[in-house]
Amino acid sequence: MKKSINFASLSKLMLIIAAAVVVAGIALLAILGGNTFAYCSFANLSFSLVAKVAVAAVLVCALVLVYFVIRFKKSGVMMAVVSTIGAAVNALVAFALCIICRANLSDMAFAVVLFAVALSYITFVLFAHSFTKKTSRKKAAEPEVDAFSVAADKVWQLMVIMLILICVVIVAAFVASLVFSAWVLALYALPAILTAVFSVLFTLSFTCKLYADKA
Amino acid sequence: MKRLGISVSLILAVLILAFSVLSVFGCSYYVGDNKNTVIKGFGSIDWGVDVNGGSKIAVKAASVDEIDAVADVVRDRAAGFGLTDHRIVVDEEAGVLELTVPSSLDCDFSAAEVAAFLTAYGEVTLRPGGSYTTMNVDSSDSASFITPSGTTAQSVLITSDDIKGSSWFEYTEEKVTYYYVNLDFDAEGAEKMAAYTNADTGTYYNQTVSIWLDDRMLANPTVSETIDQGALSFSSDSMTQSKCELYSAIISSGTLPCTVSIVSTSEAAPVAGNISDIIFIAGIVALVAIAVIMLIRYKLGAVAGLCAMLLQFSAVLAVITRFAGEGRTFLLTIPGAAALALSVMTTVFSFLLMGERMKSELSRGTVLGTAISTAVEKSRMIIVDMSIVLAVVALMGLFIFGTSGLTVSIFGAYNVSGVYNFSYVLFFGAVFNLVTGYLVPQLMLRSLQSFAKKPSMFGGAK
Numbered sequence: 001m002k003k004s005i006n007f008a009s010l011s012k013l014m015l016i017i018a019a020a021v022v023v024a025g026i027a028l029l030a031i032l033g034g035n036t037f038a039y040c041s042f043a044n045l046s047f048s049l050v051a052k053v054a055v056a057a058v059l060v061c062a063l064v065l066v067y068f069v070i071r072f073k074k075s076g077v078m079m080a081v082v083s084t085i086g087a088a089v090n091a092l093v094a095f096a097l098c099i100i101c102r103a104n105l106s107d108m109a110f111a112v113v114l115f116a117v118a119l120s121y122i123t124f125v126l127f128a129h130s131f132t133k134k135t136s137r138k139k140a141a142e143p144e145v146d147a148f149s150v151a152a153d154k155v156w157q158l159m160v161i162m163l164i165l166i167c168v169v170i171v172a173a174f175v176a177s178l179v180f181s182a183w184v185l186a187l188y189a190l191p192a193i194l195t196a197v198f199s200v201l202f203t204l205s206f207t208c209k210l211y212a213d214k215a
Numbered sequence: 216m217k218r219l220g221i222s223v224s225l226i227l228a229v230l231i232l233a234f235s236v237l238s239v240f241g242c243s244y245y246v247g248d249n250k251n252t253v254i255k256g257f258g259s260i261d262w263g264v265d266v267n268g269g270s271k272i273a274v275k276a277a278s279v280d281e282i283d284a285v286a287d288v289v290r291d292r293a294a295g296f297g298l299t300d301h302r303i304v305v306d307e308e309a310g311v312l313e314l315t316v317p318s319s320l321d322c323d324f325s326a327a328e329v330a331a332f333l334t335a336y337g338e339v340t341l342r343p344g345g346s347y348t349t350m351n352v353d354s355s356d357s358a359s360f361i362t363p364s365g366t367t368a369q370s371v372l373i374t375s376d377d378i379k380g381s382s383w384f385e386y387t388e389e390k391v392t393y394y395y396v397n398l399d400f401d402a403e404g405a406e407k408m409a410a411y412t413n414a415d416t417g418t419y420y421n422q423t424v425s426i427w428l429d430d431r432m433l434a435n436p437t438v439s440e441t442i443d444q445g446a447l448s449f450s451s452d453s454m455t456q457s458k459c460e461l462y463s464a465i466i467s468s469g470t471l472p473c474t475v476s477i478v479s480t481s482e483a484a485p486v487a488g489n490i491s492d493i494i495f496i497a498g499i500v501a502l503v504a505i506a507v508i509m510l511i512r513y514k515l516g517a518v519a520g521l522c523a524m525l526l527q528f529s530a531v532l533a534v535i536t537r538f539a540g541e542g543r544t545f546l547l548t549i550p551g552a553a554a555l556a557l558s559v560m561t562t563v564f565s566f567l568l569m570g571e572r573m574k575s576e577l578s579r580g581t582v583l584g585t586a587i588s589t590a591v592e593k594s595r596m597i598i599v600d601m602s603i604v605l606a607v608v609a610l611m612g613l614f615i616f617g618t619s620g621l622t623v624s625i626f627g628a629y630n631v632s633g634v635y636n637f638s639y640v641l642f643f644g645a646v647f648n649l650v651t652g653y654l655v656p657q658l659m660l661r662s663l664q665s666f667a668k669k670p671s672m673f674g675g676a677k
Contacts, residue, residue, distance in 0.1 A: 107633020111550035173497040182487030
């Protein structure tokens with residue numbers, strides 16, 4: 001019999017890891033200062049760029065909320081909130097991982113962040129479907145707490161295959177970068193792989209925990 | 216769910232393969248030494264600054280306080296020219312703006328010339344005659360006439376103040392295409408133009424006039440009819456599509472708020488050498504590795520996933536190259552290439568959903584047909600939701616960090632090329648995934664079951 005993971009109990013650990021990574025990233029950038037640790041290609045991170053990021057985040061939240069409410073009715077509100085918080089944390093961790101791995105903070109770092117957001121939403125959609133199916137089918141027999149644990153475990157089994165394939169693609173790009181001596185590009189391989197694994201694990205554990213608390 | 220004949224799979228596979236070959240390798244033919252490209256392939260892609268480097272120009276504003284306003288006009292011009300990847304760095308204290316334009320730009324002007332045009336003052340004048348001081352040869356091997364002289368220099372009929380906008384169009388006659396720049400005048404400009412060119416009283420009717428952009432003559436046509444519709448169209452022997460696009464983008468954005476002087480010009484190095492080769496080789500290796508893993512896991516069923524993956528890759532690539540469309544391809548950067556990989560992975564994942572469900576049904580002893588039907592039905596809404604949510608995320612990045620006229624007018628012109636590139640490619644990837652991630656695998660799986668009926672051929676137990 002396959003051993004299942006209790007994702008709800010993992011959430012604390014994942015939150016600690018997320019906080020540690022983000023704090024370490026910010027500290028490295030702030031303490032070492034300038035561009036000595038991770039080179040920042042955006043010489044002028046102006047107010048308009050920060051404002052644009054904020055507008056983008058708000059619009060994404062609003063549209064995802066509308067879509068989830070249409071698709072999942074009442075529970076859609078909570079789903080939208082949970083998925084967006086998860087995506088935001090994953091985005092922060094992805095950026096911090098780029099700093100820690102000393103990858104250039106350029107457009108490519110933004111790509112890693114967006115990759116984390118995309119993966120976070122994919123994982124959540126999968127969980128939402130799996131969970132909705134479980135609760136609607138076994139409402140009487142299975143308490144909700146078990147339903148989302150089972151759902152998360154099912155999603156994890158699928159995501160493991162996906163993560164393996166993602167790692168294959170990233171490793172292929174990493175090896176090609178090394179062969180052509182493109183060191184700058186190769187530096188993104190580790191943060192990208194760590195981001196992928198973290199995004200999936202964090203989204204599942206965080207979602208499980210919030211649903212467990214609600215139940 | 217109705218079972219389909221094996222012919223469906225065969226037809227789909229052949230069509231997908233043919234489309235993929237066209238999309239990756241393109242299609243072109245030679246007439247003499249001239250290469251005519253009918254369909255653009257991977258080799259035709261215009262790469263961004265991070266992949267192939269670029270040409271950098273630094274200009275200093277005459278008034279330091281105006282440098283932000285100068286940057287806004289330059290961004291507008293770049294957006295109007297469809298320069299989806301460019302870098303603008305502003306040093307507000309020094310009043311210096313630095314613009315980087317990708318080297319591999321498919322344009323009749325070199326990247327350095329495009330950068331110079333985009334940061335030029337941009338004053339349009341219409342003058343009598345067509346006398347010039349010097350003649351140069353530009354990077355497109357065309358003669359360019361510089362600095363007006365004589366009566367042409369002394370008299371100005373129309374200036375940028377009389378022009379409210381510009382566009383371009385093409386006109387084909389006897390298989391020869393001519394490109395025209397169109398100037399739209401405001402009320403005052405239209406009135407002046409009508410008076411100058413009136414067939415009875417106009418001074419310049421049947422006379423040669425010349426149109427200048429700063430000190431460069433764009434054309435010197437002879438007025439053959441009264442221009443009283445508030446617009447003037449002009450062309451010249453050396454006018455091409457990319458030149459028209461550039462001129463109309465500059466004229467539409469108006470002049471800079473102050474004059475600028477060139478501080479320096481240099482070449483910007485790419486992030487690393489051979490990046491387009493790295494992307495190509497990594498892509499091929501990754502596709503082969505994924506194919507092997509899928510074949511081991513789903514046996515014959517993997518064919519459906521592989522066809523879907525191939526179609527997704529080719530379809531997104533076709534959007535990037537603009538396939539059979541005219542003009543430049545999308546300027547692809549490294550984040551754009553990463554989004555291409557993610558788009559393909561989304562389709563692979565969509566197939567995984569079906570494949571894993573099919574395997575689990577087969578392991579429970581369900582018959583093949585039912586297992587496939589269940590897998591297709593259960594994964595349908597997940598694939599739809601996944602694609603829509605990804606498209607929503609990408610759409611926001613596309614709008615907010617983009618360079619199109621609409622985007623710039625709503626959100627301002629501060630663009631981050633990497634985010635825009637990533638979002639552009641991911642958006643199309645997410646939309647195409649509705650077809651490639653669901654429709655293609657389900658049609659092929661339903662068809663393949665008529666060819667092999669054993670569950671073991673689809674990853675089930677023997």
